[in-house]
Amino acid sequence: MVQWVLVLHGVCTATVVVSFLCGQWPIFQGTFIERIHYFLTFGAYDYFLRFVGKIFGSRATNCVLGVERYCCERPNPTLQIFYLALIGVTYMIVAKSSFKYIPGYYVSEYHRYLSVVAVVVGLVLFVLTSFSDPGTVTAENVSRYILAYPYDDLIFVEKECSTCKITRPARAKHCKICDRCVARFDHHCGWMNNCIGEKNTRYFIAFLFWHFLICLYGAVVLGLILAGQLRERKIIYILTVYYGIENSFSALFPHVVQYFLGSYNTQILLTVFLGIISLLLAGFFGYHAHLCLTNMTTNETFKWQDYIIWKRKVNEAKASGTALKASLNSMNVTPPVPQSKWRTFFKKSPLQKVEPIVVNNVYDKGAICNLYEILVPLSQRRSFFHSKAA
Numbered sequence: 001m002v003q004w005v006l007v008l009h010g011v012c013t014a015t016v017v018v019s020f021l022c023g024q025w026p027i028f029q030g031t032f033i034e035r036i037h038y039f040l041t042f043g044a045y046d047y048f049l050r051f052v053g054k055i056f057g058s059r060a061t062n063c064v065l066g067v068e069r070y071c072c073e074r075p076n077p078t079l080q081i082f083y084l085a086l087i088g089v090t091y092m093i094v095a096k097s098s099f100k101y102i103p104g105y106y107v108s109e110y111h112r113y114l115s116v117v118a119v120v121v122g123l124v125l126f127v128l129t130s131f132s133d134p135g136t137v138t139a140e141n142v143s144r145y146i147l148a149y150p151y152d153d154l155i156f157v158e159k160e161c162s163t164c165k166i167t168r169p170a171r172a173k174h175c176k177i178c179d180r181c182v183a184r185f186d187h188h189c190g191w192m193n194n195c196i197g198e199k200n201t202r203y204f205i206a207f208l209f210w211h212f213l214i215c216l217y218g219a220v221v222l223g224l225i226l227a228g229q230l231r232e233r234k235i236i237y238i239l240t241v242y243y244g245i246e247n248s249f250s251a252l253f254p255h256v257v258q259y260f261l262g263s264y265n266t267q268i269l270l271t272v273f274l275g276i277i278s279l280l281l282a283g284f285f286g287y288h289a290h291l292c293l294t295n296m297t298t299n300e301t302f303k304w305q306d307y308i309i310w311k312r313k314v315n316e317a318k319a320s321g322t323a324l325k326a327s328l329n330s331m332n333v334t335p336p337v338p339q340s341k342w343r344t345f346f347k348k349s350p351l352q353k354v355e356p357i358v359v360n361n362v363y364d365k366g367a368i369c370n371l372y373e374i375l376v377p378l379s380q381r382r383s384f385f386h387s388k389a390a
Helices: 002-022 033-054 056-071 078-101 113-132 143-147 201-232 234-242 249-263 263-292 297-329 341-348 367-377 382-386
Strands: 174-176 178-184 187-189 193-194
Touching: 002 033, 002 263, 033 056, 056 382, 078 113, 078 201, 113 193, 113 201, 113 367, 143 382, 201 234, 201 367, 201 382, 249 341, 263 297, 263 367
Parallel strands: none
Antiparallel strands: 174 178, 187 193
């Protein structure tokens, strides 16, 4: 009974985590994952506000809204503290529950020290991403950024930032949370309490990749510890010889799982947790790595989506106008010979003949040059400082 409760707990935890982080992805559209995501991100909070208003009145509601504004609309270290607590508590639980099995049959002594190094490197990347300048655009460097990132006149046109009162360079955006214009703006990351921009994208990508490796490493080492305990305690031998269980995977598997859940439930839960987090981090890293290799940002993907939607509507309107004009002209000429019903049925609508919209990313210079631009930002090159002001 206990093992099924733990399995159910793991499935529910995985479902909630995936729904919260990935429920808005197109692949989950119309599924229960999307509905859970909506409830976790909007619905539950809306119900909570209504409950607070009915029980405690409008003053309590305003207090809750004030906390929301502090957490979501201005810089604050809430998620940074949560990250540090999560890393610290997880490592402490792993050390307390599993270091006693090191060294083991499959795990060497050096994993005690390698785990410390892995966590320290992750913390260094966290500090670099959180406290480094993302590429703040000022009146002193704006002309150089304008030369470094020319306007494409599609999703970026020359205009003034209404807050900073300077010409906003292409690929830049004013972050309302940090209250500054950031060059090559990707997004504002609450976990880092900082914008991800031209200068610190490299640290952010390294942070994602390293934490994916840490979680995968932790899950693998815990799995090896469990496998070593299985061999050292001769569990397979006991099950087959003393209990007469058939020596096959299908016969032994449920008994081995029951043994692990009864004797090593902490290690099992940690392995599942780290495995799920590593998969999520792999997805995030893969997405941002693709953006880097194509010289795109998260902000630009949204801009291109808006542009494509607008362009499609314009093309469809033109096609509808052309079709309407052709229909009106046909009324003034000799009626055409009636076509067969089958040919009419399979005849394409004028709206289906709309030309496909191509994303013309002028900043894409090839995977190698794009990657070099991430590793060595334009603003940190000698040519950036020697460029002539516009």
